[in-house]
Structures are given as C-alpha cells and as structure tokens.
Amino acid sequence: LRRRGVVLTDIDAVVYDRLTGDVGLFQLKWQDYSTNDVRQLRSKAANLSAELVDWSGKVKLWIEENGVSALDKSLRLKQKRREAVRSVMLFAISRSSVRTQGYGVKTDAPDLAMAVWPQFVRARMEIGPSDWSMRDVHSRLLDEHGWVPNIHPMPATLRIVGATLHIHDFWNRTDDEAKASGGGDGQPGRAL
Helix, strand or coil: CEECCEECCCCCEEEECCCCCEEEEEEEECCCCCCCCHHHHHHHHHHHHHHHHHHHHHHHHHHHHHCCCHHHHHCCCCHHHCCCCCEEEEEEEECCCCCHHHHCCCCCCCCEEEEEHHHHHHHHHHHCCCCCHHHHHHHHHHHHHHCCCCEEEEEEEEEECCEEEEEEEEEEEEHHHHHHCCCCCCCCCCCC
16 A cells, blocks of 8 residues: 555455455464563564554555545456445454463554454354355454453363372363353363
8 A cells, every 4th residue: 555656554465355345454464472481472462563553553544545445446456347345344364373462462453353363264164154254254353352261271180000190270161162062050061
C-alpha cells in the first residue's frame, strides 16, 4: 500500500471471496520464541505487539484515506468479472505465538484477528460450510483472542512392577473438554 508514491506498509497475503466481496488481508509473522530467557520473551512479545498494532493502524489509515474501492486497483481485481471489494477483514497469523498478554504486553489492535497457524486452520475447519466463511473465521478469532481457558489438571497413575507413580498435572483439560467427555458438572472429565 502506497501513500504519495512511498510504501506505507505491505500485505503478506490476500484472500478474496468472489461470492461475498469480502477480503482478508494477512500479516504473517515468524518470531521464534524458543528461549527460556524471560527478558527475551517479553522483548519478543513487545516487538510482535508493536508490529501488529503498527501494521493494523497503517492498513486502516490507508483504507480511510483511499476508500475500500481503492483496494480493487491495488489487488488488481477485474471489473469485467464484476470483482469488487465490499468489506475488509484484517488477520495476523504468527508461527509460534500471538497472545502477547501472557508476557505482560497487551496488543491493542481492534478488529485485527490474531492467531497461530494451527488455530486459524482449526477455526476454519470447525466453522465448516458457510456463506460467510471469512467473516465467521474473523469473528471466531477475535472472540478466541480474548478468551482465557479455565484449565483443570488431569491426574494419572502409572503402575510399574512393585511401584506406583502418581502424576498430578502432566495433562490438562479445559471446561469445554470436561463437558464433552461427561464432566459437565464442572469437574474435569476423564481422558478418552
């Protein structure tokens, strides 16, 4: 996206839904969180958060200044095929981490649906067939980003010749999993 001939920001991927005119604009991130250094983790989270807020703000600013219809030209949509942008949704997909609040950093980017790649795929698959699939995925990811699961430890017992090993919290389950496996009374269900 350019402003007065200067690149304002880039878009890593675009998904255009021909049936609805919905466009998903994607920012892809590749941060590596494989460290045990808390300072480095917080720094990486702060950098990711700042980059996502900056990208989201620049894209929104460009759309405010130029209008949604200007995306038609930028995305090289063909008027003769009646392609036109009707609505825009912003997505940020990260390789390994996107929930920066766990590191004490809030990512304040309203309307930016943030997820790691497996989460994005899961959300799309769970929604299934939909006339508004992009909107549904966007809405689901916005909801999930603010959701903090209620986690319950699942104890396990291993019996080995003459000895018993009790593991108290090696596996966990969330409230939704507890309900699905028969523990709908708020108690963790048993593993299947």
